[in-house]
């Protein structure tokens with residue numbers, strides 16, 4: 001067996017199952033889950049139709065690089081969304097079966113195993129980064145996010161000898177679970193570090209289309225373009241972005257996303273994927289073209305999230321310290337003022353009010369003397385507004401109950 005498998009932690013939802021084991025949720029309440037970050041808005045009819053209309057494709061093996069139509073749809077979307085100069089469809093974009101498998105397999109491609117390589121991860125973080133690092137034969141190095149700087153990872157705290165061993169850096173903007181978006185200055189700093197220490201940046205942008213302010217979140221390729229890093233001979237050098245239709249278009253089951261950026265790196269990644277056998281089904285490719293080509297359904301989806309956040313956030317703010325995120329569908333709330341730890345908060349809320357939330361400490365690791373998820377909970381506002389409001393009312397009631405002598 002691969003010895004690195006032993007290093008994998010149980011997934012946060014498994015930890016949650018264990019936390020809830022032995023307590024029966026209050027049967028007076030119907031269960032509501034704000035636990036899993038799974039989109040729940042309906043899949044647009046035209047995407048379903050495009051899947052059905054293209055079932056003839058099942059009779060052929062697809063190529064790993066994807067159809068020209070899909071690569072063109074992805075590149076055109078990137079150009080429109082981020083104001084980028086024309087991208088080379090053949091070398092700068094690649095379809096993937098959702099960003100999760102891509103984040104994982106990308107690490108297997110770019111890390112030389114068992115050479116003492118470090119993979120830098122934000123903390124808290126999307127759990128795949130850590131597993132991808134271990135199975136690539138590297139070690140994760142966690143950089144705690146700083147709530148005082150809109151949860152940006154504190155890269156200034158990283159020692160020189162650590163930077164020298166970093167081969168890959170995962171960054172998530174908009175972040176899961178914080179919803180925070182990196183600024184142009186953050187990117188400038190990261191690009192300079194990547195050049196100085198020669199590591200690859202894997203920028204996870206799967207929440208880019210669910211935002212709450214007037215301006216869409218800045219993307220990594222957009223930042224590189226604005227900073228003039230696309231003019232030289234090697235555009236987007238050492239930068240690869242990961243995006244997905246799952247949240248943007250409410251198709252988490254379709255498994256469709258893309259990677260884009262540094263052509264040299266993507267060439268090697270395509271080679272890896274060819275052997276790994278991860279081509280996208282032709283019907284999924286066709287439906288993905290339809291989805292990337294349309295913005296109307298994305299605007300409607302965003303409007304639904306905005307209405308939901310506007311209704312629910314003020315209620316939660318009555319009892320917990322929480323701010324509107326820049327983007328994403330999560331509230332990342334501090335429960336310190338309730339006097340309960342994040343795990344105890346989640347356990348009792350589930351037992352007494354049948355509402356599931358995720359303890360923040362399950363989404364982070366102990367690093368540099370603290371766990372930055374401790375005393376926080378993540379609430380995924382994915383269900384219908386009515387259900388979310390009902391959950392919020394129960395949370396308010398629960399917190400008021402706690403304050404009673």
Ligand SMILES: Cc1ncc(COP(=O)(O)O)c(C=O)c1O
Pocket residue numbers: 037097098099100101126172175176204206243244245246247252256257
């Ligand atoms: C931060 C982050 N990245 C990537 C993914 C993977 O999404 P998908 O594989 O559906 O594209 C998720 C899913 O929840 C996520 O939260």
